[in-house]
Amino acid sequence: MEEPRIRVLKSLRGKICEGKNVGCGSGSNRLRDVGTFCTISLDQEEVFRTKVYEKSLSPFYGEDFYFEIPRPFQCLSFHVYAKSVFQREQPVGKVSIRKDDLCKYSGKEHWFGLQPVDPNSEVQGKVHLEMKLNELITDNGPVSPRLQVRIIECQGLPLISGQNCDSFATVTLIGPARSDQRKTKVKKKTSDPHFEETFYFEVSRSSSYAKKSHFQVEDEDIEKLEIKVELWNNGNLAQDVFLGETRVSLKILRNDVVHKAWYLLQPRGNGTKPKPDDLGSLRLNVTYTEDNVLPSSCYIPLRNLLLKSPDVQPISASAAHILGDVCRDRSEASLPVVRLLLHHNRLLPFLTAIAALELDNTQEANTIFRGNSLATRCIDDMMKMVGRSYLTVTLKPVLDEICESNKTCEIDPVKLKEGDNVEVNKENLQVYVQKVFSSITQSSATCPPLMCDVFRALRRLASDRFPGDPHVQYSAVSSFVFLRFFAVAVLSPHTFQLRPHHPDPDVSRTLTLISKTIQTLGSWSSLSKSKLSSFKESYMYDFFKLFLEDQCIEKVKKFLDDISSNVSKGTCGVEDSVVLKEGEVHKRAQGKKRLGKKNFKKRWLRVTNRELSYHKHKGKDALCVIPVKNILGVEKLDENAFNRKNMFQVFQLYERPLYVQAGNCVEASEWIEVLSQVSRCNPGRLSTFHPSAYVTGMWLCCKETTENLPGCRPCTTSTLANIQPEIDCDRETERIFSIFSASLPRLQKMEDACASMSVYLGQQKEQEEYSAFIIQDPKETFRTIKEIREVLEELKAQHADTEALTDQPGTIENPIVGKTS
Numbered sequence: 167m168e169e170p171r172i173r174v175l176k177s178l179r180g181k182i183c184e185g186k187n188v189g190c191g192s193g194s195n196r197l198r199d200v201g202t203f204c205t206i207s208l209d210q211e212e213v214f215r216t217k218v219y220e221k222s223l224s225p226f227y228g229e230d231f232y233f234e235i236p237r238p239f240q241c242l243s244f245h246v247y248a249k250s251v252f253q254r255e256q257p258v259g260k261v262s263i264r265k266d267d268l269c270k271y272s273g274k275e276h277w278f279g280l281q282p283v284d285p286n287s288e289v290q291g292k293v294h295l296e297m298k299l300n301e302l303i304t305d306n307g308p309v310s311p312r313l314q315v316r317i318i319e320c321q322g323l324p325l326i327s328g329q330n331c332d333s334f335a336t337v338t339l340i341g342p343a344r345s346d347q348r349k350t351k352v353k354k355k356t357s358d359p360h361f362e363e364t365f366y367f368e369v370s371r372s373s374s375y376a377k378k379s380h381f382q383v384e385d386e387d388i389e390k391l392e393i394k395v396e397l398w399n400n401g402n403l404a405q406d407v408f409l410g411e412t413r414v415s416l417k418i419l420r421n422d423v424v425h426k427a428w429y430l431l432q433p434r435g436n437g438t439k440p441k442p443d444d445l446g447s448l449r450l451n452v453t454y455t456e457d458n459v460l461p462s463s464c465y466i467p468l469r470n471l472l473l474k475s476p477d478v479q480p481i482s483a484s485a486a487h488i489l490g491d492v493c494r495d496r497s498e499a500s501l502p503v504v505r506l507l508l509h510h511n512r513l514l515p516f517l518t519a520i521a522a523l524e525l526d527n528t529q530e531a532n533t534i535f536r537g538n539s540l541a542t543r544c545i546d547d548m549m550k551m552v553g554r555s556y557l558t559v560t561l562k563p564v565l566d567e568i569c570e571s572n573k574t575c576e577i578d579p580v581k582l583k584e585g586d587n588v589e590v591n592k593e594n595l596q597v598y599v600q601k602v603f604s605s606i607t608q609s610s611a612t613c614p615p616l617m618c619d620v621f622r623a624l625r626r627l628a629s630d631r632f633p634g635d636p637h638v639q640y641s642a643v644s645s646f647v648f649l650r651f652f653a654v655a656v657l658s659p660h661t662f663q664l665r666p667h668h669p670d671p672d673v674s675r676t677l678t679l680i681s682k683t684i685q686t687l688g689s690w691s692s693l694s695k696s697k698l699s700s701f702k703e704s705y706m707y708d709f710f711k712l713f714l715e716d717q718c719i720e721k722v723k724k725f726l727d728d729i730s731s732n733v734s735k736g737t738c739g740v741e742d743s744v745v746l747k748e749g750e751v752h753k754r755a756q757g758k759k760r761l762g763k764k765n766f767k768k769r770w771l772r773v774t775n776r777e778l779s780y781h782k783h784k785g786k787d788a789l790c791v792i793p794v795k796n797i798l799g800v801e802k803l804d805e806n807a808f809n810r811k812n813m814f815q816v817f818q819l820y821e822r823p824l825y826v827q828a829g830n831c832v833e834a835s836e837w838i839e840v841l842s843q844v845s846r847c848n849p850g851r852l853s854t855f856h857p858s859a860y861v862t863g864m865w866l867c868c869k870e871t872t873e874n875l876p877g878c879r880p881c882t883t884s885t886l887a888n889i890q891p892e893i894d895c896d897r898e899t900e901r902i903f904s905i906f907s908a909s910l911p912r913l914q915k916m917e918d919a920c921a922s923m924s925v926y927l928g929q930q931k932e933q934e935e936y937s938a939f940i941i942q943d944p945k946e947t948f949r950t951i952k953e954i955r956e957v958l959e960e961l962k963a964q965h966a967d968t969e970a971l972t973d974q975p976g977t978i979e980n981p982i983v984g985k986t987s
Contacts, residue, residue, distance in 0.1 A: 168878075169522040171461075171968075172458055172459065172460055172968045173896075173897075174453070174456065174457070174458055174459075175234070175456070175457045175459055175894075175897055176234070176235040176455065176457075177232070177233065177235060177454075177455045178231070178232070178233060178235055178242070178453070178455075179196045179230075179231065179232040179233075179453050179455075180230070180450065180452040180453050181228070181229065181275075181450070181451040182204050182216060182227045182229050182231070182244065182448070182450060182452040182787045183208075183226075183227065183228065183275060183448075183449035183450060183451060184195075184223045184225065184226045184227060184228070184448075184449050185202065185204075185223075185224055185246060185446055185447070185448050185449075185517055186223075186224050186277070186446055186447050186448075186449070186650065187223055187224065187446040187447070188202060188223055188224065188225065188249065188259075188280070188445070188446035188448075189202075189223065189259070189411070189445060189446060189812045190349070191244075197620075200221065200247055200248050200249060200250040201219055201221065201248070201249050201250065202216035202218070202219055202222075202225050202247065202248050202249070202253075202258065202449070203215060203216050203217060203218045203219065203221045203246075203247055204216045204227055204229075204244055204245065204246050204247075205244070205245045205247065205803065206234065206239070206242070206243070207232060207242070207244075207245065207516045207622070208239040208241075208290075208831070209239050209240055209241055209243075209244040209288075209289070209290030209291075209322075209497075209834075210288050210289070210290050210324040210325075211290070211324065211831060212675065212829075212830060212832050213233060213831070214233070214576070214832075215510050215831070216229045216667060216668075217560055217666075217667040217668075218227075218249055225444070225683070226671075228668040229660065229663050229667060229668045229669065230660065230668075231801075233832045233836070234835060234836075235832070236274075236831050236832065236834070236835040237322065237677060237757065237831050238284065238322065239265060239290070240261050240264065240265055240289075240290060240430055241263065241264055241265065241290075242262070242263045242264075242265065242268065242452070242454075243260050243261065243263075243288075243559050244260055244261040244262075244264045244448060244450060245257060245259075245260045245283065245447065245864070246258040246260070246280060246446075247814065256600055257283040258283060258446075259280030259281055259283065259443060259445035259446065260280060260281055260283050261278040261279075261448050262283075262287075263278075263283070263452070268452065268454035269454065270623055270744070271450075272452070272453045273453045273495075273533075274451065274453070275449055275450065275451045275616060276449070276450060276451075276947065277446070277448070277449050278443075278447060278448050278449075278450060279444075279446075279447050280445035280447060280448060281445070282445065282534075284433075286717070287411060287433035287434070288324075288433070289324075289408075289409060289410035289411075289431050289432065289433050290319065290322055290323070290324050290431065291320055291321060291322040291323040291324070291357075291397070291409065291410060291411070291431045292321055292322060292397055292428050292430050292431060292981045293317065293319075293320045293335070293397065293412060293426075293428070293429050293431060293655075294317075294318040294319045294320070294321075294426075294428050294429075295316070295317060295393075295395065295414065295423070295425075295426070295427060295428075295429060296314075296315075296316040296318060296413075296424060296426040297313065297314065297315050297316070297414065297419060297425045297426075298313075298314045298419070298422070298423070298424045298425065298839070299308070299311055299312070299314075299369070299395065299419045299420070299421055299422070299423075300312060300314065300421065301421070301422075303576070304324050311368075311369040312366055312367070312368055312369065313339065313366065313367040313368075313369050313393075313416065313419075313670055314364060314365075314366055314522045315337050315348075315363075315364070315365050315367065315393055316361070316363070316364040316650055317335050317361045317362075317363055317364075317367075317395065318338060318359060318362060319358065319359060319360045319362065319592060320333065320335075320358065320359050320361075320397060320431075320547045321357075321358045322357060322358070323357040323358070323397065323410075324357070324358065324406060324409065325330070325408055326399050328355050328357045329355070329810075330356050330805070330809050330810065330811065331340050331355075331356075331357060331399040331407075331409065332352050332355065332399060332400040332402075333353050333355070333356070333359045333397055333398065333399055333400070333409065334348075334349060334350050334351065334352045334395045334397075334398055334400055335349070335361060335396065335398070336348065336349050336394075336395070336398070337349075337350075337394075337395050338393070338394045338396070339366050339367040339369075339391065339392075339395065339396055340392050340393075340413075341391045341392075342392050343580050346367055348365040351363070352400045354813070355809035356805065357805065357811055357925045358805065358808070368415070368765060369391065371897070379508040381436075386850065387756060389415070389417045389685050391415070391416040391622075392413050392414060392415045392416060392476075393413070393414045393416065394411060394412075395411060395412050395413075395414075395429075395764040395776055396408070396409075396410075396411040396412045397409035397410050397411070397431060397606070401758050401900075407919055408434065409431065410431025410432060410433065411431060411432055411433075411434065411823070412429040412430065412431055412432055413432075414429065415661070416890070417847050427618070427977075427981070427982055428859055428977065428981035429980065429981055430786060430982065431983050445510055455901075457897055457901060457904070458900070458901045458965065458968070459894075459896050459897050460896070460961075460964055460965065460968060461896075461899045462895075462896050462962060464964045465895075465896055465899040465900070465903075466959060467956075467961075468823070468893065468899055468902065468957040468958075468961060469506070469899050470904060471485045471953055471954065471957060472485050472503065472506060472507075472899070472902065472952075473506070473507070473510055473512055475507075475511050475512075475773060476507070476515035476516040476519055476762075477514055477515075477841070478946070478950070479711045479946075480523070480942040480943055481516075481519035481520055481522075481523055481577065482940045482941065482943070482944035482947065482948070483828075483947040483949075484948050485864050485940075485943065485953070485954055486503045486516060487520065487540065488900060488913075488916065488947070488950060488951065488954065489503060489725065489905060489906065489909075489918065490503070490543075490940075491540075491912075491939050491940060492906075492909040492912040492916055492939075493550070493909050493912075494528060494541070494903050494912070496538065496539075496540055496543045497543055498549075498905060499540075499902075499905055500540065500543040500544045500546075500547050500648075501547050502898040502899075502905075503516075503544065503902065504544050504551065504900050505551070505685060505893050505895075505898045506546055506893075506895060506898045506899065506902070507618075507899075508548070508551065508552075508893065509893040509895050510895075513616070514616065514619050514620060514623070516527055516544075517541070517544055517545055517548065517620055517623070517679035518620075518623045518627070520544065521535075521539040521541045521545070521623065521624055521815040522627050523537050523541070523940070524540075524542075525564060525627055525628065526631070526949055527629040527950065528631070528872065530982055531628075531632040531638040531641070532641075533644065534628060534632075534638060534642055534645060534768050535624075535645045535646065536645070542646075542650070544591075545620060545646055545650075545713060546646075546650055548616070548617070548620065548648065548775060549617060549647075549650070549651050550662070552614045552616050552617055552649065553614055553617055554662070554663070555744045555775075556612055556613060556617070557613055557651075557652075557655050557662055557664060558664065558744050558745070558956050559646075559744060560605050560606060560610055560612065560652075560662075561605060561606075561652070561655055561656065561659070561664055561666050562601070563605075564598075564602055565599045565602075565656070565659050565664050565665060565677075566665075567601075568598055568673070568677070568680070569631070569659075569665060569669055569673050569740050571948040572670070572672065572673060573594045573676075574586060574590075574591050574594065574672070574673060574680060575594045575595040575598065575675070575676040575680075576588075576591050576672075576676075576679075577591055577592050577595060577679065577705050577706075577709055578703065578705050579705065581675075582919045588982060589975055592709060594707075595676070595680070595709070596682075596712055598676065598680055599680050599684065599713070602680055603684060603687060603713075603718075603721075604848070604885040605651050606648075606684070606725070607724070607727075608723040608724065608725075609720045610728035610729050611728075613728075613729045616688050616732065617647075618729050618731075619905045621643045621646070621647065621730035622730045622731065623728075624642045624646070625639045625642055625730045626642055626729070628641070628642035628700060636701065640723065640726050641689070641889045643726050643729070643730050644688050644689055644722070644726060645689070647685075647690065647726075648684065648688025648689060649685055649689060652679045652688065653684050653685040653688070654681075654959065654979055655683075655840045656680055656681040656683040656684060656759040657677055657678060658675055671827050680918040683706075683709070683710060684825070686710060687713060687718065687722065688722060702790070730969060733837070734915075740778045743774045743775065743776050743777075744774055744775050744885055745773075745774050745839065746774060746775060746840050746844060747772075747773050747836065747840045748770065748773070749771060749786075749829070749833065750767055750768060750769065750770055750771075750829065750985060751767045751768075751771045751780075751826050751827060751828055751829070751837075752766045752767065752768060752769070752772075752810075752826070752827040752943070753766065753767060753769040753771070753780055753824070753825070753826050753827075754766050754808065754825035754826075755767065756826075765806075766810075766827065769781065769782065769789070770782070770783055770784045771826065771837075772788075773794075773837075773841060773844065774794075775794065775844055776794055777791050777792060777793050777794055778791075778792040778794065778816065778841065779791045779792070779814060780795065791822075792816070792818055792824070794844050794845055794848070795845075795848055796818050796819040796820075796848075797816060797817070797818055797841065797844075797845035797848060797853060798817040798818060798819060798836075798845075798850055798851050798852045799813065799816075799817040799845075799850065799852040799881050800814060800816050800817070800842045800845070800880060801815055801817075801824060801836050801838070801840040801855050801857065802814050802815075802838065802857070803858065803859070804857045804858045804866070804867065805855065806858060806866060807825075807858045807859035807861070807866060808825070808859065810827050811827075811831075812827055812828045812830060812831055812833070812834040813825060813826065813828075813834070814826055814828070814834055814838050815838060815855075816841060816854065817852055825859070826943075833930075842882070850875065851881070852881050853880065853881055854876050854877030854878065854879060854881060855875075855877035855879060855881050856868070856878055856879070856880075857879050860873050867879070870944070882962070884901045903958065906954065906958055907958060907962070913939065913951060913954070913955075916939050916941070916947070916951065917948060917951045917952075919939055919941060919944075920941060920944040920945070920947045920948035920951065921944075921948060923941060923944040924944045924945055924948065972979075
């Protein structure tokens with residue numbers, strides 16, 4: 167079986183931090199009295215929106231984002247809108263970053279000036295053109311050049327008012343003194359119109375032209391001519407809407423040679439730009455990642471080298487540990503390593519080995535696992551991955567109550583507002599802390615088995631390293647589960663998907679106070695009166711004294727014992743229902759056989775680990791419940807099925823498919839992913855499916871007339887039941903290859919350090935020079951680095967071979983960026 171071609175996987179993560187002087191350039195202070203919010207768009211398609219932040223010219227958004235990008239795009243835009251209670255949202259300004267420029271800003275915060283929102287600059291999509299210059303012999307005999315322009319199709323045109331557009335194209339030959347225009351027919355209700363229309367233009371010659379036996383096009387004439395293709399949405403009685411344009415100079419054409427290529431649609435030139443500070447500015451942190459993933463067989467050598475890391479002695483000489491040493495940002499290196507080892511059930515021995523190495527270099531028990539080391543980073547990543555559902559079950563109900571009730575909990579006398587009662591606030595805060603504390607200490611039964619295995623290993627290692635300290639076995643565990651897991655999730659619930667947005671300032675302050683208290687309660691070394699002096703704030707000292715009871719200490723001890731005991735933890739009891747994703751969609755009424763807008767209605771879709779349900783509104787009773795065990799497959803639905811984008815279909819036992827339209831391409835991709843994962847183990851999953859719908863007595867995809875006919879296309883390959891879900895091993899290995907490739911100078915320096923230390927037997931001078939690396943065994947480390955270099959060179963060559971095939975300009979994967987006006 168032939169392996170698939172290269173996969174280009176794109177993702178975007180970052181933070182919308184804050185605005186400054188937003189809208190001030192409009193000459194009014196209108197934004198002082200209304201709220202603002204920020205959106206993220208891929209070209210013209212909105213894929214993320216913050217909540218509304220009230221009445222500030224310098225709003226603090228503080229919202230993190232991460233999503234996979236499922237389609238090609240040209241431009242990433244951040245729009246700021248103003249919105250009041252009784253008014254529609256109004257655009258204030260935008261920040262637009264072209265895809266090719268995203269690498270300039272990767273991983274660091276930048277201030278961007280807001281620019282005006284101009285409809286003529288909001289474009290997306292691409293057009294497929296074929297052009298040819300040939301000679302035309304007239305009746306009188308002279309030779310005249312003729313230009314043939316064929317507009318084949320477009321892809322990815324935007325939605326207009328939420329619907330597919332009615333598009334047409336104009337094709338214009340432009341010269342210094344001419345403008346000759348043609349127009350295609352209108353293609354209704356599609357974002358991917360197929361025009362297949364050809365137009366002919368006579369190309370005039372200069373006065374210096376003389377008849378020649380062999381027709382040739384003269385460069386000086388061609389340089390003055392260009393073809394402009396504009397895409398429009400037909401407005402019928404309203405005004406037509408500009409969708410984008412591209413311009414192609416005729417000087418690229420050669421006689422009787424067909425030029426056929428895809429071109430990206432471009433915005434119109436819109437005159438001079440305003441000063442950057444006219445509309446204020448936006449502080450953003452944006453990291454765009456693009457992984458060119460090769461067929462799986464290409465990664466076998468590097469993957470095997472990484473998978474044997476837990477067995478290498480010493481662990482510092484392993485490929486995974488070397489990656490953490492040479493990469494400047496350990497958080498960037500740790501995540502793909504954790505994912506890869508987790509997938510292959512090799513994570514526990516690796517975490518145990520690197521934790522033991524860190525403990526060997528720890529001199530005092532009270533500083534155990536305090537730094538930002540490879541061990542702490544990897545264990546953090548493991549907890550965030552494995553413990554996502556655990557956090558949801560444990561903290562989400564109480565955090566929802568705290569965020570929605572919005573009781574005042576400020577106990578700092580300096581920050582009290584007029585009319586606040588500090589005793590009432592203290593009582594509110596105590597109730598919340600007690601609820602969070604109880605939720606955590608009573609959650610040991612649902613702590614994931616892998617987390618328990620790691621905590622048990624940490625407990626044993628800490629006891630062996632500091633045998634004279636009876637408390638270190640508890641502090642080793644509490645430093646992770648309380649300080650780095652629960653306390654962080656309470657402080658920033660939105661980053662753990664426990665809340666949809668960054669909390670309001672008042673709620674955020676309440677969560678900060680709760681997090682501080684939980685962190686101290688769970689820190690084993692702090693559970694004594696002598697540690698109260700560690701509080702810098704006297705009000706926290708007084709508040710914490712309320713929890714200094716023996717039973718509180720015993721609850722923490724029992725919880726830590728339960729999640730790190732010597733008995734291996736298995737699944738027990740009935741699994742709690744966990745909400746995996748929910749949101750507003752448009753659902754097609756099942757059983758309807760005709761097309762029409764009325765067949766689609768807004769519904770609230772909700773998927774848990776047990777069932778898929780849809781509701782009339784959020785919080786209402788379910789209109790329909792589909793058990794997860796009845797889901798036989800989830801696939802994309804072609805746009806031509808109902809003339810709607812971003813649709814998917816859920817196949818179910820004994821029922822017609824459920825047709826759903828998501829809000830945007832990112833949402834559609836996420837729904838398909840979560841539904842595929844939750845149903846991946848179901849027996850009887852479909853092997854084929856119909857990518858379109860059965861309408862008016864026929865399958866639109868294969869034109870068959872039998873409704874219950876098996877599908878005409880193979881289903882998307884699902885993850886096997888006996889491996890870890892949601893982990894693409896080839897992609898993670900490609901990430902590791904990219905990190906190693908970017909870190910070659912430091913890898914070389916580490917190799918030099920090994921060679922030098924081997925020759926000079928590790929003299930102190932050399933040790934100090936290369937102190938940035940952990941090198942316990944120079945010879946073994948040198949051997950591993952040599953292996954790493956060999957597999958990197960092999961992968962680099964395979965990338966070069968593959969990219970030579972896919973990087974040809976003008977292909978559908980690599981369209982040409984045409985000229986703009």
